[in-house]
Amino acid sequence: MKKPAQPRHIAAQMVSRVLDRGESLNSLLGPWLARLDDPRQRALAQELTFGTLRWCYRLGAILNSLLRKPLKKKDGDVHALLLVGLYQLLFLEMPPHAAVSETVGAVRQLGKEWATGLVNAVLRNAQRQHGALQHSVDGAASARWAHPDWWIKRLQQDWPQDWQHILEANNQRPPMVLRVNASRTDRSSYLQQLKQAGIGAKASSIPDTAISLQEPVAVDSLPGFSSGLVSVQDAAAQLSASLLQLESGQRVLDACAAPGGKTGHMLESVPDLGAVFAIDNDARRLLKVRENLLRLQLDGELIAADAADPESWWDGEPFDRILLDAPCSASGVVRRHPDIKLLREAGDLQTLSQQQQRLLSALWPLLASGGILLYVTCSVFKRENSDVVRAFLDGHHDAAELPLPEQWGKSLAPGRQILPGEQGMDGFYFARLSKA
Secondary structure (H helix, E strand, O other): OOOOOOOOHHHHHHHHHHHOOOOHHHHHHHHOOOOOOOHHHHHHHHHHHHHHHHHHHHHHHHHHHOOOOOHHHHHHHHHHHHHHHHHHHHHOOOOOOHHHHHHHHHHHHHOOOOHHHHHHHHHHOHHHHHHHHHHOOOOOHHHHHHHOHHHHHHHHHHHOOOOHHOOOHOOOOOOEEEOOOOOOOOOHHHHHHHHHHHOOEEEOOOOOOEEOOOOOOOOHOOOOOOOEEEOOOOOOOOHHHHHOOOOOOOEEEEEEEOOOOHHHHHHHOOOOEEEEEEHHHHHHHHHHHHHHHHHHOOOOOEEEEEOOHHOOOOOOOOOOEEEEEEEOOOOOOOOOOOOHHOOOOHHHHHHHHHHHHHEEEHHHHHHHEEEEEEEEEOOOHHHOHHHHHHHHHHHOOOOEEEEOOOOOOOOOOOOOEEEOOHEEEOOOEEEEEEEE
């Protein structure tokens, strides 16, 4: 009879697929965690997966020092399981006997009995040399900061005074942040509901719709979540709706809209907008937008198309407001998606910046005279942010930069940048442009 799956085996499978196949956690988490019936086991598997990937560069350096020779490529699952085992011992500080024995047991679920002795020996050795191992790898920047070398160098170039802070913030567990549906309730009232439900929370400093939880919880346990009283969205992402200066009757475009958090927030903020169009080039991701709007009891016009090809979808009527949440490296949300550090490559920045410039140029003619376009990314790399907007402004004399609030972020030329961890927020870039 086949033994039921266990958390360490599931975690190792997900880590292996990220490392060896380049798959993303977004696509892996649901199917793999569903193999565990116990919610506590699912939570452990998720913690092991996220933590191992978050510290993968450091754990990999430590593992290399413990192995006499590298494992063969076909044994990537054993390699991943060793990383998971090291994470338990060196970062979670689990009882060694439990961490070692359970991880060795997971080897058998891989069907690789020959590796049980190896895994046991490596983890026992790591247990004995805990402090020395941590110190021994600090000489390599990628191991010291748990990021790829190219990423570190880029941050040192872009943010010479802040790069260490950015890297440290990226390696922290992120807070769970909620957005209160202002069309249905207010923050004070919802904080009281959370208190009555026994969920610790506090109001975020900005914006006035954001609430930060003391500990993450299942969304089903949030009062009124299923009926749309609240959504999960980082505070930085919640700034977009107010920065657009929305007004009744306006025609609004949310380009690259999936999964629809900002679409919903705009409709919550000004319920009597003239029309809101949400476009995304991935029809499957657009279904998530529809699901979110249905839960919020809101409605918008959803379009599955390439935003950079207006001829295929635009009806010719200008938009008063355009939100361009541009595809990017997502380098500002690594604390929520640690697999990004392992999936991105230095060359991606050039490809992404070209795509961002293409989107900006394609959408600008769709903006009405006097209208506002908000350019947003969840990146901290200037090549995707101020460099892109500066080049656009240089080539479009009917475009002008509008000032942004100074109580958050760092001023760039143009735009403002929130760095990861600042005021508890994710890393986001904003530039607000008006059409003369």
